[in-house]
Amino acid sequence: MNSQDMAIKGDGFLPSPRVQELRKKLLNFMEQHIDPLECEFVRLAQSDKRWTIHPKEETLKEMAKVQGLWNLWIPVDSATRVENLFAKDEHKSWLLGAGLSNLEYSYLCEIMGRSSWAPQIFNCSAPDTGNMEVLFRYGTAEQQIKWLIPLLEGKIRSxxxxxxxxxxxxxxxxxxxxxxxxxxxxxxxxxxxxxxxxxxxxxxxxxxxxxxxxxxxxxxxxxxxxxxxxxxxxxxxxxxxxxxxxxxxxxxxxxxxxxxxxxxxxxxxxxxxGFEIAQGRLGPGRLHHCMRLIGAAERGIGMMVKRALERKAFGKLIAQHGSFLSDLAKCRIGIEQARLLVLEAANQLDLHGNKVAKGAIAMAKVAAPNMALKVLDTAIQVHGGAGVSTDFVLSHLWATARTLRLADGPDEVHLGTIAKLELSRARL
Ligand SMILES: Cc1cc2nc3c(=O)[nH]c(=O)nc-3n(C[C@H](O)[C@H](O)[C@H](O)COP(=O)(O)OP(=O)(O)OC[C@H]3O[C@@H](n4cnc5c(N)ncnc54)[C@H](O)[C@@H]3O)c2cc1C
Known part of the structure; x- marks a missing residue:
């Protein structure tokens, strides 16, 4: 049982009943509609038609809209900024998401992170979310009508x-x-x-x-x-x-x-x-990456356990070898630590904004990819040669996690931010 499941049972870090409901819906959607199609999506993306869109992707997007799982990433304050735009067209207000805080969205974004195909199905994918955030915050009404609305509708990408x-x-x-x-x-x-x-x-x-x-x-x-x-x-x-x-x-x-x-x-x-805009764009976007990385790590640890309980080496299940047990335990500790850091950063972002939350966001941005890499690497090891092949999703999840030690700022830049804040506190 991880901290999210504990939270659902009311042991602390409790998401609101509405978020619990959305979480359940999202998990069902993933299991029923995305997981079964993942192999088909991958096959097309490896074929000579790789730069075309699988028609079922668009069908799934329409289903996500109907189920109220669309644009969940939009924070309340961003939605409020464009209320005027929708004043004459109330039936479009569903485009503005579910009015969740960044903290509430964390519980959902993590689930989407289990599959690299999932976020776009819910219109919660980078770089669109960051670009929409820019248009929410800084776009003129004309720019919002021309570009933000089609992005919110999922008709175009960016x-x-x-x-x-x-x-x-x-x-x-x-x-x-x-x-x-x-x-x-x-x-x-x-x-x-x-x-x-x-x-x-x-x-x-x-x-x-x-x-x-x-x-x-x-x-x-x-x-x-x-x-x-x-x-x-x-x-x-x-x-x-x-x-x-x-x-x-x-x-x-x-x-x-x-x-x-x-x-x-x-x-x-x-x-x-430009710099001012970059600050507004990168804070929530960085956290979204961290949330998805926790989902990727959860998928990795799940696959690791399943494999270890199925496969025997030297007369016993891999799960019965002592080295596996300690590796597994360390992976679980890493996931829980990173999740708490991400939730804390999301909460700070909600309560105090980007500027105050920057230290927590920087910590999460360093911790989450490094944790996910460790967990996915362990899962790959447990899978043996299968782990590094593209027959299993682990190698792709690992490659993506590795890029996130660079993209949206390399680790060293975030470590510098954390250290400077620490030093400035010491000087007070
Ligand atoms: C898969 C992927 C997707 C991406 N998507 C986008 C995108 O959509 N749009 C976009 O514009 N960019 C994107 N990027 C680019 C990414 O944001 C940059 O690669 C990143 O910002 C680093 O810039 P750079 O590659 O020029 O590395 P450099 O700036 O050359 O840095 C190289 C290395 O120098 C070291 N370094 C840098 N600064 C410091 C410091 N202060 N202290 C100590 N060491 C330091 C670090 O080790 C760092 O990794 C993406 C990258 C990848 C891999």
Whole structure:
């Protein structure tokens, strides 16, 4: 029994009855609709039609909407920001999720993390959630109508293009992509990579970070601009792979922007506000990754136990070997520790906002991927050769977890944040 199950029984960390109900619904949906189709989705994504969408994905999305499992990630305060937009169209208010806090959503996001296919079925997938958050918080009404609503409806998808191959992009002040004003347009030139989602045929819009004024103060040089992916001059150069996985049909692209012209009103919030937006975007997004990693680790430990109870080596079940028992126990401790840290960070985010919660978020962002890697590595070990093959989901879950020691900030950057906060407290 893990802490979530204990919580359901009322032993502490109790999610509200509504969240318990949603959790039950979500688990049923996963078991009945996503788990049985996972192999089919993977087969298509490994075929020569890898960059197309399996028709059943769209069917499942419609079912998730009907069951009230759509856009659950949207925090109440974000939903409130766009109430006016829906005032004349009340039947669309269901697009704004279930009015959950980040803490409440943690219990649900974790479940989605058990399968890499699940989050998008519920419109809770990165980078769309982060991009929608940007539009909720900083978009104009016009930008929200044009891009946020279709994203909320799940009709289109999006990408976030910040990282560049030629500079250390963990320090976003290094970004070189230029955004120059010419008459009524910005002209964008630069090369990006690891733009997740840009290969997806449903991806219609990119949020691009670049420099509008290289002579301004260090953190005021950058801006974010909305760039429709079909704008002339946007060249998708190639799909990158993570240890050989290309994550089709979603993908991670290298994208070149060559004299790309977009109207001035495509800028988000204003020139020089890129860093400010990045702060708003990354806090909840980082935590969502952590929540999903706990789900991935739960799946790993479940598979590990099942395998160890089925397979014999040297005359006894793997589960009867002492080394397995201590490895298993350590994995369980790791999962519970990381989950509590993530719940604490989500609660701080709800109660005090991004700025105050940044230490807890940084701790969760370091702890969760490292824990998931350890658990998944142990599960792989218990599976023997099967564990490293693509016949089992473990290798893909591990590869994804490994990227999250880098993506949305490498461990070292978060460790730096944690240490600075610790030192500043000591100096008080
Ligand atoms: C699968 C995947 C998906 C991604 N999706 C996106 C996306 O959708 N959009 C996007 O823009 N980017 C995306 N990224 C890019 C990711 O955010 C960057 O890789 C990350 O920010 C690191 O930047 P970098 O690769 O330039 O590494 P660098 O900045 O070159 O850093 C390399 C290493 O330097 C060390 N280092 C850096 N800073 C410090 C420090 N302060 N102290 C000590 N050591 C340090 C760390 O070991 C770090 O890993 C994705 C990456 C992956 C792998």
């Amino acid at each position: 990408g976030f293009a910040m990282t560049e191959p030629q500079v250390a992009s963990s320090d976003a002040t290094n970004i070189e992509c230029s955004m120059t004003r010419e008459g009524n347009y910005y002209v964008i030139n630069g090369r990006k990579w690891w733009t997740s989602g840009a290969m997806d045929p449903r991806c219609k819009i990119l949020i691009v970070m670049g420099k509008t004024d290289p002579s301004a103060r260090r953190h005021k040089q950058q801006s974010m601009i909305l760039v429709p992916i079909d704008t002339p001059g946007v060249h998708i150069k190639r799909a990158l792979t993570v240890f050989g996985f290309d994550d089709a049909p979603h993908g991670h692209a290298e994208v070149v922007f060559e004299n790309v012209r977009v109207p001035l009103h495509n800028i988000i919030l204003g020139e020089g506000r």
